[in-house]
Amino acid sequence: MTNHAVAVLIISPKGIPLVRDPKKPAPIFWKLPGGRSIKNETPEKTAIREIKEETGLMLKSEDIWIAYSEERDDHNFFLIQAIAISLEGLKSTGNDGEEVKLFLPNDLKNLSDFFHPHKEVLEEIKFF
Template sequence: MMKYRNPALTVDTIIIKDSQIVLIKRLNDPHKNSWALPGGFVEYNEKVEIAAVREAKEETGLDVKLNQLVGVYSDPSRDPRGHTVSVVYTAEIVNGELNSGSDAKDAKFIDIDTLDDISLAFDHNEILTDAKNMNLLQSIEK
């Protein structure tokens, strides 16, 4: 019987508030101490949308509502641990206070205008560039 090797499924979330987004500082390798978007692995029997909301809460303390699919990122070299495929969303905060948790050493709001000056983990600079080019980094008007 043939054994298949499949990529791992992950999610990342661009949490937007006013003209800022949330970044977390990674607690663990790979990219330990690097800034990144909140995200992580999708659990077995879990929808990617649920995983994105769960990971955002675990890493930032924030309850979020997903707004827009940014894209699917699948470059086999995007994660040094192995081939991962990430589904990326934008989100807005619905409740909670920003604080670091689970795999995050720190969490902070950063101005969208300063994103080009920050080197992020994985392919998160590319993801943010794509979101910016699609005009997805504006706050949701209430």
């Protein structure tokens, strides 16, 4: 199946960037940046493109890896993990108006408006 979605966990010394889209219907949740593939993109290329669009960060393929994958009804889901030593280029607003904010790893577990499916995946990989 070539149709897939990615969520990207970017770990940096300053925190983990999450995004939320105020244009979405309520409730509005903080989510890991990511999205759906286009054409024949690999999960890694989808992650790099979505991160640039949503956060402004430029990741390199050698800085990312697939940490989790799951077959779903209409697509494959991938959690991509990334290490970012620098957050140079991080925007406060994504290309489509997403709000971008940094969170400390310990804060994610108790963040009441963190998108539940992303929290479940982080629990699955024993992130917290």
